[in-house]
Amino acid sequence: MTTSLIGARVPRKEDYRFLTGAGQYTDDVALAGQTYAAFVRSPHAHANIRRVSTDKAKRAPGVIAVYTGADLAAAKVGGLPCGWLITDVKGQPMKEPPYPVLAQGKVRHVGERVAVVVAESAAQARDAAELVEVDYQPLPAVASAAKARSSGAIHEIAPDNVCYVWALGDKSAVDAAFAKAAHVTKLEFVNNRLIPNAIEPRAVNAVYSRADDSTTLYVASQNPHVERLLMTAFVLGLPENKVRVVAPDVGGGFGSKIYLYAEDVACTWAARQLARPVKWTADRSEAFLSDAHGRDHLTVAELALDKDGKFLAMRVRTTANLGAYLSTFASCIPTILYATLLAGQYTTPVIYCEVTAVFTNTTPVDAYRGAGRPEATYVVERLVETAAREMKVEPAELRRKNFIRQFPYQTPVALCYDTGNYEATLEAAMKIADVAGFKDRREQSLRRGKLRGLGYACYIEACGIAPSNVAGSLGARAGLYEAGEVRVHPTGTVTVFTGSHAHGQGHETTFAQVVADRLGLGMEQVDIVHGDTSKILFGMGTYGSRSIAVGGTAIVKALDKVIAKGKKIAAHLLEASEGDIEYDKGVFKVAGTDKKKTFGEVAFAAYVPHNYPLDKLEPGLNENAFYDPTNFTFPAGSYVCEVEVDRETGATQIVGFTAVDDFGRVINPMIVEGQVHGGLAQGIGQALTEGCAYDDTGQLITGSLADYCIPRANDLPLFKLDMRETPCTHNPLGVKGCGEAGAIGAPAAVMNAITDALGVKDVPMPATAQNVWRAMHRA
C-alpha cells in the first residue's frame, strides 16, 4: 500500500466553511413557520410540585402552546432511558428511577424542566415562560456525594440514594497483599465535578411533515443514530423509519452531546403536536444547569509496595455522584470505564475497586472527555508519585520498576493490553522536558520568589469500547460497532458515509486521507459525509476516542470490498483472471504486464455496464461494512508538567508541559496534535481552574462563565509534543485513538507538579490560587 497520505499534515477540508462563516450549526437552521421553545425550569433542588398553572402564559403574546408534565404523561411519552445496566455486588440490577422529560409531581435538581412554552419568537417564549406559575413545596436537598446516603430519598426506588454498589477485583487477595506490604501509600481526594462547556450550546430544531408523517430533528449531537434509536424505541414510540436525525456542524461535544436530552424529546413531540418547526437553543446559563456534568468522585485509594518499590496491590473505594437522574451512559462511567483502568501502565498484580454510585439533587453526571479514565489515571498517578516521594525514590524510577514490558498483558482488572512501550514515551518525555535541568530551574525560580515543581503522569486509556458481545455481557444495551459506506460515483470520485460524527475532530480530512491513500485518489476526489440518519446506513457515533479505530476501520473494510469488486471488473475489462489483477495508486493492472485500467475507468464500467460480466456481477460500485472490534485499543503516554507557584498569592503558572503519546499509527499528525492540545487544556482546566460548586441547598454556584473558569489563552503554555508509535495489533490501520489522552493524563501531572513545588501531600483540585495559598499555609 502506498503511504503518501498516511502520516501527512494535510490541511483540513472543513476549515474553509468555518473560516468564512459558512458553517451550518443547528441554531443556524431556520425553517419556514419556525417557532421557538423556552423551558420553565425548577429554581429548587428538591421540591414537590403542588400545581402548575399555565393560563397566564397561554394568553401571552405570540404563545402557541404550553405543555407540562401532565400533557406528556397523558400522551404516554416515556422517560429517558439509560444505556448501560450495572449489576451490583449482590447480583441485583442497579436502581433505575424514571427520568421524565417534563417533571411529574416532583423536581430533583435546579434546572429540571417543568414546562415548555412554544411561541412565535424566542423572546416571546421566554417572556411567557415567566408567566407559568408553579407551586413548589421545597424539600431538603443534598448535593454532595459524601452526604447522599444519609439524606432523604430523592427517588422512591432508592431509599438510601444508592443506585448501586459495584466492585471489581479480588478483595481477599488484595487485603492479603496489603497485610504484608513494606509500605502503604494512602490518599483521599475528590475528583472535581466539571461542566463540559462546548462553546456551541446545545440546540434542537424539530420539524414534522404531514405529507409523509415524518419527523426531522436537527440537533447538536455526537451520535445522531443513537439519538434516533433511543427517542423512537424508548421515549416517543415513533417508527424509526419516520424519524430523521441530522447533526449538522456541531460546535464541540466533549461527551456532553452524546446523550438523549429531555429538551430534544420535548421539542420533537411539540413539533408533531403543532405541525410547525420548534427550535430551542440553550443559553449558557441553561447549559450549566442542563448539560450532563462530568467526574465528581470521592475516593480513598491505597497502594501497597514491597521494600524495593514493587507494587503489590491497589485498593480503591469511590463514591460517584450520578446527579438526580441516570443520564444515557452515566452508570458505566464510574465502573466499566474507571475501575478497569486502575492497572495503569504497571504490573500491580492484584487490584480491588469498589464503587458506590449515589443520587443527589444535582444535574445528572455522565461522560465528559476521558470519562472514567481521567479519574482512574488520577488515582494511579497520584498514588505512584506520592509513594515515590514517601519512599524517597525518583518518581520516574519507581514507574520504570513497575512498567508492563511484555505484551499482550492481562491486567487484574479485566483488560488485555495488546501493545505498548511505556519506557519509550517516558524516556522521550523526560528528555524533551529536560528533567535533568530541573534542579537548576528550581533554584532560579526560588531566587524570583517562586516555588517550582515537576510532576509526571504516565497514563493508559482504553478506547473504542468493544467487542459488542463482551460489552453486552457487562450491561451495555447497545452495540459498539461502527458502519461505513463507500459510494464510488460513475466518474470515479468517491463519497464516504460514516457513522462516526465529527464536531471538531476533522474526520472530513483524516478519513479522506485514509480513503484517498487506499484508493490512490486525490484528496479532492473524496468527500466524507456524516451526521444524517437519512444518508448514513447506521452509526454509533463519536465518543471514547473511537472514531478512527472503529469508524475508520469500517471504512477500510468497505474500501477493501470496493477494491475486490473493482478487480473483478478490471479482470473482465482486461481479459485477465481476477487473481492476476493488482491494485496500486488508482490503477488496476495485470501483474507483470502493462495492461491496466484506471479506477475511474473501472467505476465507469460498473455504472455503464456495456462491457461487463452481468451474469456474474451486479453493476455499480458501492460497498458498506460494519466493524465490531475484537478488543479495546490502548493509547498510552507520559506527561511531564512543570509549574511555578507564586509564594505570596498561590497563583500557579504552567511553565512547561511535555506530552509524549503513543496513539499507534497516526494518520494526520497536525490534527492529532490539535486533539492533544485541546485535551491538555481541559485536563489543565480540571487541575487549575474548573470546579463545579453547589451550595448545601443544591443551588449551583458556578452557573455562568463569570464564575466557572474554563482556561483562557493566558492560562496555558505552548505545549511540547512528541509521539511514539506501537501500532495497534488488531485493526488494519494500526490506530488507537487520540481524542481524550490530554484530558486523561494532564490533571495528575499538574497536581504532582504542584504538590512537588509546595512539598505537600495533596492539594484539592482545582488548584486555584486560593486553594494553593491555603495548602501552603496548612503546610
Added chain:
Amino acid sequence: MHAFQYHRPTSSKEAIGLAGQKAEGRYLAGGQSLVQAMKLRLSSPSDLIDLGTIKELAGVKVSGSAVEIGAMTRHAEVAASAEVKRAIPSLAAMAGMIGDRQVRHMGTIGGSLANNDPAADYPAAVLALNATVTTNKRKIGADQYFKGLYETALEPSELITAVSFQVPKRGAYMKFKNPASRFALVGVFVADFGSGNVRVGVTGAGPSAFRQTEMEKALSAKFAPEAVAAIKVKPDGLNNDLHASPEYRAHLITVMCKRAVEQALK
C-alpha cells in the same frame, strides 16, 4: 431581556430631561454591564436612554494638575491616550486591564462609575487619584461618591458628565483577577502625590471600593514596599465567595499594595 423603550438623545440636556420623565428608565453608556444584566433579566428598565451619540460627553482633557475624562470615553481610548499616558501612566495602564479588548472598545468610565460594581477597576483609581466626579448638577469628591454595593451618591436621573483625576507624582495599579470573570478579585491602586500624601484605593475586596488608610499612613511615612509588607489587613466585612474568602482577600490587599508600590517605583 424584557421589553423597553429606546431613546437616543443628542445632548446631555435632552438625556437628563428624558431621564426625569422615566422613573424606571436607565442611562445606557457602553452597555457592557447593563445589557448583560438585562439579558439575564436581572435588570428590567422601562426605558433606555442611549448616551452613545452625545459628543460633548467624550474626550480627554489634561490641565497641569488634573486629567479630565469625559463620561462616555471608552476604556480603550483612555488606555491608548497619549495625554493620559504622559500625565498618569498608571491610569492608562489600569484602563488597559479592564475586561478584555472587545469590552474596552465599548465600556465607558461613566458607565463603570455609575454602576459601581464592587469588582470594577475604575473605583480604585478614583479613590487613589482623589478624583472628582462631575455631574450635570454638581461635583462629587471621590470620598463622597461610593456609598455601598452598587450604590453611589448619584441621585435619580443625575448624569455623570466627566471625571477629573489628580495627577500624582507616581502611582500604579495591581490587579489580582477573578480567573473566570476577569474582574478584580482584589485590585489596589497606589498614588503618591509627594509631601507625604499617599492614597490607596482598593477594589474587589469589599462591597464597594474603599481607601486603605493604614497603608496610606505607612506609605506616607515611607513610600516603599516594605512599609506595607507586614500590614495584616483585617478580613472583617470583606467579600466572601467561591473564589476568595475574606482572609484570602485581606492577604491579597497587602500583596497587591506592596507590588503596586514596587511598580510605582520602577
Added chain:
Amino acid sequence: MSVRVSMKVNGKPVSADIEERTLLVSFIRENLRLTGTHVGCDTAQCGACTVHLNGKAIKSCSIVAMQAEGADILTIEAVAHPDGTLHPMQAAFKENHGLQCGFCTPGMVMNALDFASSHPNPSEQEVRESLEGNLCRCTGYHNIVKSIMAGARAMAAAK
C-alpha cells in the same frame, strides 16, 4: 414595540424594523441571516459573537442593535476576498490548524484582525493577552496563538 434601525453591514446599507430589545448579534443572525457570527454565552466571556463596529472588535451580544445605528459593521462573512480567497489571517488559521469545531473561530478571527492591525509582529505573550475576551474549548489555544502570530506577520507583509 418596533423601531427602525439602519446601519452598514459588510459594506451594504441595511435597515429593518426590529423590537427595541434586539441585540446586535440577533439582528445580524436573524434579520440579516448572517449566521457566521455565533453566540456561545450570555455573560460576555466567550467572544464568539465578535464583530467590528467602526473598525473595532466588539461583542455583538453585549449591545442592542440600536446602539449600532449608523455604524459600519463587519462580520466574518465579508473577511475573505470577494473571489473567495481567504484573507491572510484566515489562511494562517487554516495553515496552523487554529480551529477545530469552528464555533469560536469567527470571533477569534474578527478579534485577531483588529488586534493585528495595530500589532504587526506580536509576541506570543501579546497574542495570549489579546485573547482575554475569546474562549476556545477545542484547541488549547496553542495553534490559535501560532495562527495569529503568523497572520499578523502576513498582514503586515501584504501592506
